[in-house]
Structures are given as structure tokens and as C-alpha cells.
Amino acid sequence: MAETVLMRNFDRANSHTLAVYRGAGGYAAWDRARTMEPGAITEAVKASNLRGLGGAGFPTGMKWSFIPKSHTGPVYLVVNADEGEPGTFKDRYLLERDPHALIEGMLIAARAIRSALGFVYIRGEYVQPGRRFSAAVKEAYDAGLLGSGFDLVVHRGAGAYICGEETGLLSSLEGKKGWPKIKPPFPAIKGAFGQPTIVNNVETLCCVPPIVERGAAWFAGLGTKTQGGTRMYSVSGRVKRPGVYEAPVSITLRQLIERAGGVSGTGRLKGVVPGGGSAAILRADEIDVAMDVDGLKAAGSMIGSAGVVVMDESVSIPEALLVLARFYAHESCGQCTPCRESTGWIYKMVHRIVDGHGRKDDLDTILDVARRGGGTTICAFYDGAIGPYISYIEKFRDEFEGLCRS
């Protein structure tokens, strides 16, 4: 079995406490980083090939380097812990079982971007992760890790998926309706409260201490040419052992399903969502694909948040799409027109088809509406929604047509 980096402390008793974290070598990376020049930290992260693990897969070191050098006011570090992508539950484990890894990662990142204040935006439904993390923050303050050059504010979300979109999160953090912001300007130039801001995912920042401690080359070597390290895959659905699995990003989808005990239910695979609800579905014959950013892109899907949802042959694809279509209609923030109007419209059409009142031309209408709206919106929400709309219907059209009356 490959090396565990992110989940290295998960099996220790009371892994969420400072004492246990320190006992396992925690905060050694921070001790080292505080002697490093900020620029050198960013260079190390660049060299590690760390890419954002929240969904977009953007190179982390490059993102950090976008903070304007000439800026003299505050710079904010914001952690996106609003984990809401369907099929994804990795950040909750990190917050619950290794909250100090995130705090340490934040301390190092804050030094790299010269930030004195960080915010951790935790999904409102994450009660236990929120408690654990807040307790860890208190411990870190008491130990003087926080409060001496870097302060950290925990902010709880209120149950909107869109607040996991980085600029929707910033709007919400600012006390406004959680609407994504139009870009440009990008957050690194003008983010939270109008100041340069870096928004990183929980898991991404948890990778930073090991990079500082063990070296960028080591981290890069764990992964592929274009993406370093390991990542945590949330595997759910029809597998025998659902859960979070850490693996190098070079693992294939077939290997990952095998690690999760193989397909349950009928035992015969029908399709897999490889990267959270917004990723295009893969058929059973498409699972020999590397689970990194570029591997899945080449396969016409995306790694996204690495939420893997396995469906065996007994699963109805139209019903699976109905669940997601309802989700997108419910969670669209309503700010821009194509997403606001068509997520609801498509949900109604899919609902009608599943109810047995569909027409075959509804399928073409869904595909056309989805394609017309793609790429026209403020944020990536709608482009995520059309992943399932299009792929489920294109890859399993017979199943949909079988439900249509005419």
C-alpha cells in the first residue's frame, strides 16, 4: 500500500488534540517554515506540483503568487471548508481527525502570502467537524501558535451549496447573500472585503506541512508529472466498503473501486461518477483512467473533489439524474439567468420523464438547453450541472427513452 500523507494521523487516539498532533511531529513544518522567506515557501509549493483539491485543480503555488507584490494593506487567507459537492466527505474527516494539520497548513500559507488574518468557512451542517476544529483553534491560541502574527476566525455556513464556490463563499463571509462575484477582479487581486485574498480547500492546505517538512521533490514524486502528492477519494454508492481512501493521484478508477471492496449490489458495474456530482458519469468500460486532474479531463470528465459514486446495474440512471437535477435546481443561487432558469426547467423535464410522462424530444431539449447555457454564467456551478445532464443522457439514452411515452 502507498504512503499515507494526509490521513497519517487518523488512526491515533485523540488525533484531533494538540498533544497527540505534536507527539506525531506536528508543527515541526511550521517551525521550519517560519525561518523561510515567504517567497521560498511559495516556490516549494510550486515545485511540489500541488494542485487545488477542492474541485478546480488550480496549481496552488501559482495561485499564491498572484497576490500583488505592491499591495500594502491586509491580505486574507480563506479556507473553503464548505464541503458540499455531492459524494464528497473528505474535508469533514480532516476537520474531525486532524484539525491541527489545517491550522499548521494555514500558518505556513499565511506566511507565504503575508497574511495576518485567516478565515475558515465551515459548512453549517458539519457540526462535529466544526466543534473539533474550533476546539483545536482554541488550543492553538492557548499554545501561542495563533495570535502571534496570525489570527484565525471560524465562520459557519448556513446551508447553501453555492457558498462553496470561492467567490460565493467570500460574499457570504462578508455578510451578504452568497452570490458568486463577477470576475475580473479575481480574489487574489480583490477578494474578501475588497482585499487580496487566497481561497484554498482544507485538503489542499493540509498538504502544505508535509511539503515543507519532506520537500517538494518528494511530494511531486508521489504523483504524476502534472500533479504531485496523494489525495483523499470519497468512495460511496454500491461498493462493499464505502469510505475515504488516500491514494497517489496516479491510481486508476478501477483500482480505487477494488480498494473499496469492489462493486456491491448486483456486483456488476453500470457507471461511476468519478469526481463529485458535477463530474460527467463514466460507463463501466471507461474506468481504466488515472484519477488525477489531467487523466479525467482526457476521459471527458473531471476529478473535481474526488467524490466517487459507484452505481451497479440495478441503479436507474434517470432516477440518479433526477436526484442531481433536483439538487442543482434547489442550489442554483439564482443570480444569473441561464443557470437560474434552466436548472429548474431541466429538473421539471427530468421529473416528467421519470414519472412516465416524458417525450423523446424532451431529451433533445434538455441536451440543447444544457449546451446553450454552458459557459455563459458567472461561476462554474452551471458548467458543473451540465456535466451530469449531458453525460447521463448521452451515455444512457436508451434507459431514458424507455421511460418516455412518445
Place this chain on the structure above:
Amino acid sequence: MPKLTIDGKEIEVEAGTNLIEAARRLGIEVPHYCYHPGLSIAGQCRLCMVDIEKTPRPTIACNTQAADGMVVRTDTERVKQTRQSMMEFHLVNHPLDCPVCDQAGECWLQIYYMKHGLYDPRMTDEKVHKPKAVPLGPHVMLDAERCILCSRCVRFCDEITATGELGIFNRGDHSEIGLFPGRDLTNNYSGNVVDICPVGALTDRDFRFQVRVWYLDTARSICTGCARGCNVEVHVNRRRPHHADGRRVARLKPRYNGEVNAWWLCDVGRYHYGFVDAPGRLTTPARRGPNGVAEVGWDEAIAAIAEALQRHAPEQVAVLASPLMANEDLAALRRLLELRGVRQVAFDVPPAAPAEGDDFLLRADRTPNRRGAELLGLGGDAAGILAAAREGRLRCLWVFHHDLLAAGWPASEAAEALARVETVIFTGTGANATSDRAHWVLPAAAWVEREGTFTNFEGRVQRFRTAVEPLGAALPEWDAVGRVLAALGEPATAGRAEHWFRALAAIVPAFAGLTYQSIGDAGQMIAGASSAGAPAPPGRRPQVPA
């Protein structure tokens, strides 16, 4: 300054200009809903997509600043298809109730559907239902189903008035405009949200269901609600009088003038035109005698007034002019005073209760032409004139517009004064306690029934034009005064307001060189005056920490 190409035409624009404005200058319309030049960029409607060279997909023009060498196309197949898609999305949940919608005829959903939509509708499912006919405040009615959620009204209340009454509630296709709990849309600029609403979601409670907009005629005018002189359009219903019970002025709409009011108009000004078609309008010259009131012809009234002015010594004659009168009226009056040697004149009658201005456009001075009356030298001692009348030193008093019994002095003293004057002449648009005591009553045309100019508080001379015919036999004041002048032997006073403006420009140095042509639609400052421009809206001022 960046130079760019739009649809093959080159244009140079100031840095920071967005592509909608750059295209507009070339006469190319980029359709849009959420963008408004007076508000922040929202980028929500997604209709203003254009193709930019080296950009992989269409980009919103509102949030794209012109850059040097940029090559933009607004006419590609991809742009046309995107616009069509956006129109379909905007209309998916729209009730399509144009036949009963007040916005029909000036609705941007209708206009853009015909220009950029024209698709076959594919939506066959139940539409989302939302609240209808919801009063948001005294002037504005909301139909949330018609709303396209462009957020212009929300941004207006946040960024212009800084009152923040409105928000968008709920998510997705259940999103709707609404009031925050405990709030009403009562700010003094609420009517503007109706103007900027591109669809029939926000309608004007005063205007709705009065008349179809395609029956309206419009004229460029000036608001007379205060001394700022906001530029307006007067919309009148002359073609379907039975649709609105004979009400002719249907509404005022702000007209852009960056030096005065920008895009905006306050509610005090917007809704102050009710007197024009009110039942109390004076429509016929009348004589009050021992046997009561008799309607008379203009010729009889003019002859009698001319005779009275000739009969009484100048020291026994006084005139109370009004800052409601146009420069032209005041010029004619000044000529009359000079001709007869009358020196007792004033225009500033103290109001019963002083009005207050607000923190934006509305001025405490609720008259449109105080500055003009001052420049024409008609200022004087109104209280002194009243005292002279009470003491029996006046034989003839001509009052324009004022109700001396509702002014800032005791009504009994005013009544006593009027009772002691042999010939009281009243000129005004509406009856009041003073006209009720006048021996001669001359009906004046309201400002929408005539043309002329006002001089605003900064010294900007602005033209207003005739929107509708005078009611009954009413005449502009310059015309009535001119007729008296003619009766007194003054040679040919032409039957046009412009004649009096020329005469005024020739004798009052501040107006030297000004003509109707040079004033145009934007107005022109008098000699030596300078304009501070339209004030910064409260929501745009730098915030001073408490």
C-alpha cells in the same frame, strides 16, 4: 486612450469605458437588462455577450473594459445564438401576460424578443408562481412573476439612495425581489425603480392602468418641483382622453442631464403635476362684482386691467410676482412695470411652513425660477406691499399664483389687505383663497401647456416645451401681460415666448448671448455661474467612519 474595433469600425474611448458604452457610441446596440450606466456592474442577465478576438467564448460586454487593439464583434452567429438562448431563459418562467401588463409597449422583454428572440417556445411545464400585485410603497407595485431579477432596483436602493429597502430572497428560479422585513419603499426616489425596471415587474401606482403607453405623446421639459430643475419628459394622453377620466398628464419621467439630475428624479417632483388636471383649475377669465362672479372674455379683462393701471398712480399699484413664473413671463412683467413706472414689486412671499431639502436632488426652495426672478430684479418687500394695502395706500394689486391667505403671515391681515384694495387682479393656474377675493381672475397655462425657460438655483437656464394644449382659455403669463402692454400702446408684442427671451437677453447682462438654440436640451449657465454637476448620490459618497 484605448482604440478598439467593434464590428469593423474603429473607435477611441476613454480608459475604463466598457464595451456596451463603446458600442453605443458607434450606434451599435448591445442588448442588456442588468447593466445601467448609473449603477454598479452586476453581470447577471448575461444578455450582453459579445465575441472578442482571442477569447474562446462570448464575454459579457458590461464587465469588459475597452482595451487597445481589442477586436469585438457583436454580430457573429455565436453571439446571435447566445442572445436567443438568453431570451428563452428570461422568458421560461415569465407569465407572458402582455395584454394585461402596464409595461406592454415599453417592455424590454417584448423589444428584445422581437429583435433577438423569435424562437419557438419549448417550455411546456408549469411555471414558477410568485407574489403578484404587491404594493412596495406609496408609488410602486411589484409583480414578482414578471421580474427577470436583473437587480437594478436593489442596486438603486443600495447605491443611489443608500436606503436598502429591497433585496432578492430565496434561490434559483424561486428567487424574488422583495422588501426586507419591516421596511417599505418610502424613500423620496422610489419612482426611479419603476423607470429602471426593464420589464413589467415594477409599475407606478399612479400611472398604471391609466393609458396604454403607445397613446402617449412626450415633450422635453423641466421639473418644477424645486429649484434644481431636473430634466424630465412629460408624457401626456391626448389621444385617449376617456381612458383616464380626462386626465391629460400621465406621468413625468426623468431625462438624463449629467449636470443636473443624471438619470434620476425625486418623488416630490415626479408626482407634483396633479394640479394640471385638478378640478380647481382656472379656465376662464372672470370678473368679481357686487353681483357675484361673471366669466368674461380676455379682451374685456385686458381692457379693464389696462384701464386700472392707467387710472391709478404708479405709487398706488403693486405687483406680487412669483418664482413659479418663467423667465419670459417675468420679462414681460418687468416691461410692464417699467412702462407704468411701478416700483412696488416682490416675488418672495414667505411660505406658511418652510420646506426642507433632502440629501440628494430635492432643494428646500420648492420653486423653479427664484434665481430668474432675482436676476430680473423683481425682488422686493412683499410684507411691505401687504402693509401698504392694509394701510389703504394701494389701489391696484396684481398677484401671480400666491395664495396670500396661506402664506407665512396671519391670514386675517392678508384678507384685510385684499379687502382694502380697489382692484385686485389674480393670475394663476388654480383657484385659491386669494383668487376668491380678486376682482379680476386670469387663468394661467400650466408649465406643461406652454414653453419657456427657468433658471435653476445654480444659474442654469433650461427650456421646457409644450406637451399639451392649455386648459380652457388659460394663457401663459407672458401672453396675458403682453396683451395688457398692447392695450397700453406698447407696439407689437409678438405671440411667442421666445420674443420675451430675446428681450430679456438684450437687457439682463447675466442672460447676454443666450438664445433658445444655444440653451438646447441640456441648458446653459448664465454669465459668471458655474455648475457643480449632478450631486453624488448618498450611496456613492465616501463613508466617514463614525
